[in-house]
Amino acid sequence: MAADNKAAGAGRTETWTIGKILKWTEQYFQKAGLDSPRLDAEVLLSHVLKKERIFLYVHFEQPMEAAELAAYRECIKKRVQRQPVAYITGHKEFMGLDFKVTEATLIPRPDTEILVEAVLQRLKPGCTDSLIADIGTGTGAICLSLLKYLPQLRAVTVDVSQAALAVAEENAAALGLSDRLELLQGDLLQPLRSGTQRFNAIVSNPPYIPRAEIAGLEEDVRSFEPMGALDGGEDGLDFYRRLLAEGAELLAPEGFLALEAGIHQAQQLKSMAAELPQWGKCEIIRDLAGIERVAVLWKV
Numbered sequence: 001m002a003a004d005n006k007a008a009g010a011g012r013t014e015t016w017t018i019g020k021i022l023k024w025t026e027q028y029f030q031k032a033g034l035d036s037p038r039l040d041a042e043v044l045l046s047h048v049l050k051k052e053r054i055f056l057y058v059h060f061e062q063p064m065e066a067a068e069l070a071a072y073r074e075c076i077k078k079r080v081q082r083q084p085v086a087y088i089t090g091h092k093e094f095m096g097l098d099f100k101v102t103e104a105t106l107i108p109r110p111d112t113e114i115l116v117e118a119v120l121q122r123l124k125p126g127c128t129d130s131l132i133a134d135i136g137t138g139t140g141a142i143c144l145s146l147l148k149y150l151p152q153l154r155a156v157t158v159d160v161s162q163a164a165l166a167v168a169e170e171n172a173a174a175l176g177l178s179d180r181l182e183l184l185q186g187d188l189l190q191p192l193r194s195g196t197q198r199f200n201a202i203v204s205n206p207p208y209i210p211r212a213e214i215a216g217l218e219e220d221v222r223s224f225e226p227m228g229a230l231d232g233g234e235d236g237l238d239f240y241r242r243l244l245a246e247g248a249e250l251l252a253p254e255g256f257l258a259l260e261a262g263i264h265q266a267q268q269l270k271s272m273a274a275e276l277p278q279w280g281k282c283e284i285i286r287d288l289a290g291i292e293r294v295a296v297l298w299k300v
């Protein structure tokens with residue numbers, strides 16, 4: 001790619017238009033082995049141009065300015081080094097909402113929308129004083145989308161990472177939800193135990209990758225996302241053990257614990273809950289790929 005907006009051809013100079021730079025970048029990303037070369041090229045270019053993706057399609061012939069080309073080139077470099085697109089743009093869409101992300105936060109995954117939907121369906125929309133806890137908040141994706149879609153709901157959220165909490169706090173403010181959210185720093189349920197509040201639901205997408213599998217994760221995840229958001233201990237179940245042991249006493253009557261799970265873990269959660277007298281019915285919900293993704297445990 002030329003530094004200015006002219007590519008030297010055979011005796012002529014060519015202008016880098018939006019359409020042409022996208023085609024070039026798509027091919028470059030493809031050769032670099034990226035999974036979604038076209039999408040990545042488009043998302044990064046719309047970020048540089050500060051436009052929606054649809055803008056690109058109706059401005060294919062628009063020439064790029066030199067400063068835009070230079071900024072785009074920086075993005076391309078980061079992406080071929082496997083930096084995730086969301087860390088480059090600083091944003092990720094989740095449940096139709098825009099979330100700021102930084103390298104202190106896990107990038108919200110589409111799978112986690114299954115967890116949010118499961119909770120939305122089970123909390124009573126008209127209930128005026130429902131209170132939930134979201135454990136391991138990251139960007140705040142889970143609790144903030146629940147607050148957005150249930151206007152009566154209030155939430156308390158916990159993370160061990162102060163840097164992640166700062167991002168969640170910014171996201172709460174940007175979405176106009178700060179007044180219904182309390183953010184607490186600490187270890188899992190510990191910050192909630194001193195209070196007297198009881199929750200209608202406790203929701204969590206805890207770290208759940210078995211430690212031995214971390215080395216085999218895709219480089220985008222392994223090298224860039226926070227290890228403290230991924231490492232679930234030797235068998236991946238460390239956080240679930242604690243949430244199952246300590247969660248029920250913090251739930252209101254008829255409350256439930258809703259957990260995202262990794263592959264094959266939902267049945268393990270069901271078996272673990274069956275051993276504990278405080279848990280009754282267990283529901284398991286599949287994601288769009290058919291994987292058992294969410295376990296909902298009801299307090300007895």
Ligand code: SAM
Pocket residue numbers: 105106107108109112135136137138139140141142158159160161164186187188205206207208228229230
């Ligand atoms: N809820 C976000 C989402 O679904 O996108 C982030 C989930 S991420 C898999 C797990 C989060 O749990 C991280 O933000 C991490 O910092 C936090 N975490 C890890 N250990 C924790 C602990 N002992 N207590 C509280 N939070 C913890």
Ligand code: GLN
Pocket residue numbers: 109205206207208209221229230231
């Ligand atoms: N779904 C994430 C991944 O596979 C893991 C998130 C988690 O540990 N909760 O990259």
